[in-house]
Amino acid sequence: MSHDKxxxxxxxxxxxxxPKDPGKFETYEAKDVSPDQSFLEMLDEVNEDLIKAGKDxxxxxxxxxxxxxxxxxxxxxxxxxxxxxxxxVCQLHMRMFKDGDxxxxxxxxxxxxxxxxxxxxxxxALDQIIQAGGYTSAHTGxxxxxxxxxxxKDDADYAMDAAECIGCGACVAGCPNGSAMLFTSAKVSQxxxxxxxxxxxxxxVCAMTxxxxxxxFGNCTNHYECQASCPKxxxxxxxxxxNREYLKALCK
Amino acid sequence: xxxxxxxxxxxxxxxxTGQLMVLFVIVHMLGNSSIFIPGGINAYAEHLxxxxxxxxxxxxxxxxxxxxxxxxxVQLSLENxxxxxxxxxxxxxxxxxxxxxxxxxxxLLLLAFILYHLLQFTIRATPDIVxxxxxxxxxxxxxxxxxxxxxxxxxxxxxxxxxxLFLHLSHGIQSFFQTMGWNNNKTxxxxxxxxxxxxxxxxxxxxxxxxxxxxxxxKG
Numbered sequence: 001m002s003h004d005k006x007x008x009x010x011x012x013x014x015x016x017x018x019p020k021d022p023g024k025f026e027t028y029e030a031k032d033v034s035p036d037q038s039f040l041e042m043l044d045e046v047n048e049d050l051i052k053a054g055k056d057x058x059x060x061x062x063x064x065x066x067x068x069x070x071x072x073x074x075x076x077x078x079x080x081x082x083x084x085x086x087x088x089v090c091q092l093h094m095r096m097f098k099d100g101d102x103x104x105x106x107x108x109x110x111x112x113x114x115x116x117x118x119x120x121x122x123x124x125a126l127d128q129i130i131q132a133g134g135y136t137s138a139h140t141g142x143x144x145x146x147x148x149x150x151x152x153k154d155d156a157d158y159a160m161d162a163a164e165c166i167g168c169g170a171c172v173a174g175c176p177n178g179s180a181m182l183f184t185s186a187k188v189s190q191x192x193x194x195x196x197x198x199x200x201x202x203x204x205v206c207a208m209t210x211x212x213x214x215x216x217f218g219n220c221t222n223h224y225e226c227q228a229s230c231p232k233x234x235x236x237x238x239x240x241x242x243n244r245e246y247l248k249a250l251c252k
Numbered sequence: 253x254x255x256x257x258x259x260x261x262x263x264x265x266x267x268x269t270g271q272l273m274v275l276f277v278i279v280h281m282l283g284n285s286s287i288f289i290p291g292g293i294n295a296y297a298e299h300l301x302x303x304x305x306x307x308x309x310x311x312x313x314x315x316x317x318x319x320x321x322x323x324x325x326v327q328l329s330l331e332n333x334x335x336x337x338x339x340x341x342x343x344x345x346x347x348x349x350x351x352x353x354x355x356x357x358x359x360l361l362l363l364a365f366i367l368y369h370l371l372q373f374t375i376r377a378t379p380d381i382v383x384x385x386x387x388x389x390x391x392x393x394x395x396x397x398x399x400x401x402x403x404x405x406x407x408x409x410x411x412x413x414x415x416x417l418f419l420h421l422s423h424g425i426q427s428f429f430q431t432m433g434w435n436n437n438k439t440x441x442x443x444x445x446x447x448x449x450x451x452x453x454x455x456x457x458x459x460x461x462x463x464x465x466x467x468x469x470x471k472g
Contacts, residue, residue, distance in 0.1 A: 012341070025341065078344030093464030104342040111335045114355075176348055178336030209260050218335030219259045219328045221355065222427040228346035237436040248259040 007033045007099040011046065013058055014106045016115050023115070023119060025104075035095035035116055039082065040072065043105075059118040067091040067231065068164030073173070074119050076104040080170035080229040088168065088231040101225060106247055110178035112216040125215035132211035134187040136196050155193045162190035164232040172229035175227025177218030180206045181227035184208050185242035186234050192245050202249035205242060262324045267431035269301035269317035270424050274450075276314055277417070281457040287394060289469070294386050297393045322363060329356045351423035358420040365413040374398065380406060398465050407462035414458045 009030040016023030016174040030046050037045075040062050047057035063071040072089035076082035082092040097103065105119065151159075163186070171182035172175050191197030197204070213219075220239060227236045255261035268425040283300070286292035301306060351358070372378045373396070382399040401407045425447030431436045435443060464470040 006351075067271065075340055077339055078342035079346070083346070084401060085342060088418035104340075106342075109336070109338045111337060124392060176336060176345070177351065179259075179332070206258075207256065209258060211425055213259050216335055218332035221263075221328070221332070221352065222423070223345075223352045223428045224350040225345060225348050235437045236430070237440065240430050240433045240435035243260055243264070243431055246258075247433060250255060250261070 003121035005035065005099075006031075007035065007094065007101070009033055009042075009097060009098065009100070010102045012102065012104045013118070015118055017108075018045070018117060019114050033094050033097075035093070037094045038065070038090055039074075039076070039092040039094065040090050059116075059120050060175070061120050062090060065090040065113060068166060070168035073108050073121060073123070073168060073170070075104075075108065075173055077104050081168075081171040081231050082183075083229075086231055086233045088166075091231075108167075108173035110172045110175075110217070111170060112180065113169060121169075123167070124227065125217065126167055126169060126172075126180060127213045128215055129180065129184055130187065131206050133200070134191070136191060136200060138196075150194050151194060159190045159193050162186045162234070162238055165230075165234050166232055168231065170229040170231060171226035171234070172217065174225040175218065175220075176223055177221055179218040179220045179226075180212055180215075181217075181220035181239050181242070182230065182234055184212050185238040188245055189238040189241040192241065201245055202252045205245040205249050209242070209246065227243065253291070259328075263431050265429045266321055266324045266328070269321040271428045272313060272317045273321065274421065274425060274428075275431065276317075277454060279419075281454055284461060285457065286368070287397060287461055288464075291386070291388075291394075293393045293397070294388075294390045298390045318363070318366070325356065325359055329440050332443055348403070349423060350419075351419045352427075354419060355423060358416045361416045362420060365409075365416070368409075369413075373397070397461070398470060401462040401465035404466060407466040410462045411459045412457050418451045418455040421454065425450055 007030075011028045011030055013028060014023060015026045028046055028050075030042055033042050035047075040060070043058060043060060050057045061071045061073050064067040065072075067088040067090060070088075072081070074081070074089045076089070076092070080088060082091050082096070084092055084096065106122045107113075107115050108118045108123075112125040113123055115121050155180045165183060165186040167183065169180075170181070171180060172180045175181075188201075188208060191204060192201040222236075222239075224236050225235065226239075253261075255265065269368045279307070283296055286296040339372075345353075368378075372381065376383055376396075378400075378433070380400045380403055382396050384395055386394070401410070426440075426444045427447075429443045461470070
């Protein structure tokens with residue numbers, strides 16, 4: 001392990017005091033950065049220096065730091081989560097950078113994701129899409145017996161692939177149209193392929209795509225940037241599946 | 253009508269009208285290719301115009317397709333601009349192509365070209381048009397086309413428009429299959445390649461005519 005080789009990096013970080021503030025880039029120097037640090041750990045150290053200097057630390061979202069919660073949300077050098085295949089910001093390590101590199105750090109940018117502060121955005125619009133139909137209606141009661149409803153293995157695998165979505169919003173951040181179609185399609189596809197979700201499939205796809213529009217997300221034009229941005233590798237085949245489900249729903 | 257207002261519905265209408273225009277463009281190219289057979293294009297035009305219901309049926313479907321495609325194309329593009337008004341200081345696009353990003357512009361350029369093209373060879377109102385008859389008394393399409401394309405600038409504008417068409421279709425053809433839902437992770441790369449190849453074939457097919465005329469291989 002090369003603990004001795006540390007790096008010095010120039011960071012251009014988007015600073016914005018609040019939703020109404022116009023915001024601007026501030027430049028910071030990150031010194032003694034270890035290649036074994038994660039990107040967020042590097043920012044933690046920059047923040048410690050800022051606090052010691054009596055300045056406001058950079059606000060950014062994070063939680064599990066294991067790549068599964070979907071909280072971290074930074075566009076690094078123009079790519080959501082830094083652009084490494086299937087990697088969230090918290091799992092992006094500083095060994096991906098070289099000594100002397102300049103790094104631009106920006107928040108998710110989309111009309112549906114208003115900036116709260118610095119790199120923190122409000123992703124509540126995704127919750128609204130889920131509330132519009134990303135569930136199955138079920139009367140509560142005793143827990144259903146395991147394997148009472150048999151699901152073919154291929155369908156279960158397909159649903160699990162769609163369920164990998166952690167709702168981080170990178171698909172929106174990466175989309176040139178600010179569309180949340182990949183997110184929506186993952187939820188629609190996951191439920192449409194399972195017997196528990198099929199009963200409401202038609203209502204769900206219409207309600208969720210309507211909510212997507214109402215929340216101010218753009219329309220999908222098949223750039224496929226979403227899949228390239230997704231830290232979980234959600235496939236655009238789910239958008240094709242959503243389109244199929246939508247056309248089926250129109251016939252009902 | 254949800255089809256006319258929803259995000260996916262309008263996209264489906266754009267895909268269907270776009271694909272009708274692709275079918276037209278394929279048929280049109282095959283018709284044009286009869287210029288390489290001596291007397292072919294004059295005979296083709298004669299036979300085609302002997303069937304007014306077919307010609308007008310085609311024209312009406314195309315007019316409706318163009319109108320719907322442009323209306324929703326502009327509307328969806330404007331909405332997308334509002335949804336993504338703030339751009340990044342650094343851009344790093346991975347999958348988007350020149351074709352996919354320029355659809356609105358290539359589309360509007362194609363509209364301008366279609367209007368000019370209709371004015372030129374359908375209405376025959378541009379100054380370069382030679383309207384005569386051939387030895388068999390048919391309208392001489394061959395002489396009209398070879399005369400117009402012998403002007404370098406006219407040939408250049410036509411070829412440039414075909415490059416724009418190529419860009420538009422390099423995204424449009426594969427996009428149709430995705431929008432109709434006829435796609436998955438196995439078919440996507442194959443359909444993408446087929447779309448690009450089809451767009452190249454159309455570019456070569458159309459551009460070959462002015463190229464052969466302007467280079468003197470095909471003489472009037």
